[in-house]
Amino acid sequence: MSVRIVRVTTLDPAQADLAVEWNDVFVASTVATMGDDHDAWSMASLRAREASSAWDRRYLAAVDDAGRVLSSANLAMPLRDNPELALLDLAVHPDHRRLGIGTTMFDHVTEVARGAGRTSLVTETAYPKDGTDPGEAFARIHGFDMAQTNHRNDLDVTGYRHEQASDTPGYVIETSTDDTKDEWLEDRAHLQRRMSTDVPLGDLDFEEEDWDVERLKGEREATAKSGRRAVESVARHLDTGRLVAFTQLQIPTAEPVLAYQQDTLVLREHRGHGLGAAVKAANMRTLRAESPQTRIVRTWNAQENGPMIAVNEALGYRTTAILREWQKRLG
Ligand SMILES: CC(C)(COP(=O)(O)OP(=O)(O)OC[C@H]1O[C@@H](n2cnc3c(N)ncnc32)[C@H](O)[C@@H]1OP(=O)(O)O)[C@@H](O)C(=O)NCCC(=O)NCCS
Structure with a gap:
């Protein structure tokens, strides 16, 4: 199947029509790795986070010619401290991986972060306790170094x-x-x-x-x-x-x-x-x-x-x- 990104767009989760679909990509991506036992944000929680004036948040979606969201990214940049830092969530819908979409999104997001004067990108990957990290190869190929391992404890x-x-x-x-x-x-x-x-x-x-x-x-x-x-x-x-x-x-x-x-x-x-x-x-x-x-x-x-x-x-x-x-x- 060939998929073409026709645009990478920024959106406002409080209003945009694409917001729910944008969030669904994160949910589908997390479910693919973690199963039903996942912690993806709900739309309500995301909207509530908007209220904070301590962050500059940018939301990006890669959209194909049928208007579907193929990949979503969320860039969070602290405004009161850590002026170099940008926190990144990036996901490609599980049906559209290994087609270069993640790389295209990553390039866009990097430019947005740079444009906002940020020089340090931090991102997370997650996987079940006895599994292997499916995000590792992508992170390494794009120049990330592993900085910390956390345990999710229940x-x-x-x-x-x-x-x-x-x-x-x-x-x-x-x-x-x-x-x-x-x-x-x-x-x-x-x-x-x-x-x-x-x-x-x-x-x-x-x-x-x-x-x-x-x-x-x-x-x-x-x-x-x-x-x-x-x-x-x-x-x-x-x-x-x-x-x-x-x-x-x-x-x-x-x-x-x-x-x-x-x-x-x-x-x-x-x-x-x-x-x-x-x-x-x-x-x-x-x-x-x-x-x-x-x-x-x-x-x-x-x-x-x-x-x-x-x-x-x-x-x-x-x-x-x-x-x-x-x-x-x-x-
Ligand atoms: C990580 C993720 C964003 C990659 O998206 P993608 O569109 O499949 O990535 P690309 O097609 O641009 O992959 C670029 C290269 O990364 C590497 N790569 C990506 N996924 C890989 C995988 N599962 N196993 C091994 N290498 C992988 C490959 O070198 C790939 O190039 P190739 O396909 O020519 O071999 C996607 O798998 C995802 O959403 N994962 C869950 C969320 C996540 O872990 N995000 C962390 C981002 S740092």
């Missing part, structure tokens, strides 16, 4: 252990069933900033992220708009009154069976007191009480993040897939 909530975390003298754990509380925002902005530097980054060349109360409020709004509910627990240091650890879970309200473990951080100077396990246990207790339909909690951990993996394994998490980060310097 917790069967029914098999959850360690309901009772040990005591954490000197700290108190607080939980919100309604995302980050207003009175937490200032400390949480500091924690979120540290989240970008205090976690293992492999060979990824990322700078510190610029977080403040307004940006966190924007995230909170985007989470709600995307139809997700957030449960968050924090650890407060009693001597100073400051928050020194946090963890967040998100539950899609329309499909609560699968919940997502988002960021968790204990500030370096407060590690070694069991705070990571304590905030996670508090969140799990709340999740079970507030969302009894949730069966699986899913998270991603850097392979080299021994302490976080140890906490998660103790809670009963098991690896189900691998996600790899690739980075390329644009000459």
Whole structure:
């Protein structure tokens, strides 16, 4: 079958007719590799992400002469920090691979990134735990180097252990069933900033992220708009009154069976007191009480993040897939 790209077009997912078809390519591509157990974004979540003013996002579609979308790309460029960086998602519909379409799209996307002054491209590939990475050959041929390996870890909530975390003298754990509380925002902005530097980054060349109360409020709004509910627990240091650890879970309200473990951080100077396990246990207790339909909690951990993996394994998490980060310097 011969397929011809007649145009590579940019589109606005909030309005364009092509937006649903554009997203369907990502879904079909992910299903081809991961089966039904995939994490492709829903259209609602994508639209909610649009609300963020912290990113310049560009959406590209390769369209054939019958108007079908053959390939989709999403370029996300941070506006508040990391001015060199562009994050890329690129997929070719499984029915149209090995025809050079991915390469054509990649060339377009590279030009868009360059035009926006970006010199570092980061992309991800994913595959089931016992498989091989189908995106690797393409990434390497286009000049990417592997920068980090992450494990996708799933917790069967029914098999959850360690309901009772040990005591954490000197700290108190607080939980919100309604995302980050207003009175937490200032400390949480500091924690979120540290989240970008205090976690293992492999060979990824990322700078510190610029977080403040307004940006966190924007995230909170985007989470709600995307139809997700957030449960968050924090650890407060009693001597100073400051928050020194946090963890967040998100539950899609329309499909609560699968919940997502988002960021968790204990500030370096407060590690070694069991705070990571304590905030996670508090969140799990709340999740079970507030969302009894949730069966699986899913998270991603850097392979080299021994302490976080140890906490998660103790809670009963098991690896189900691998996600790899690739980075390329644009000459
Ligand atoms: C990776 C992907 C975008 C490639 O799209 P594509 O249109 O098939 O790519 P191209 O036809 O331009 O391939 C260019 C070259 O990459 C290499 N390549 C691509 N897919 C490959 C595969 N599955 N196995 C081995 N080599 C592969 C080949 O060298 C190919 O040239 P050839 O066909 O002449 O041998 C597509 O397979 C896909 O959507 N995968 C899932 C998403 C993904 O992994 N994205 C990561 C992008 S870095």
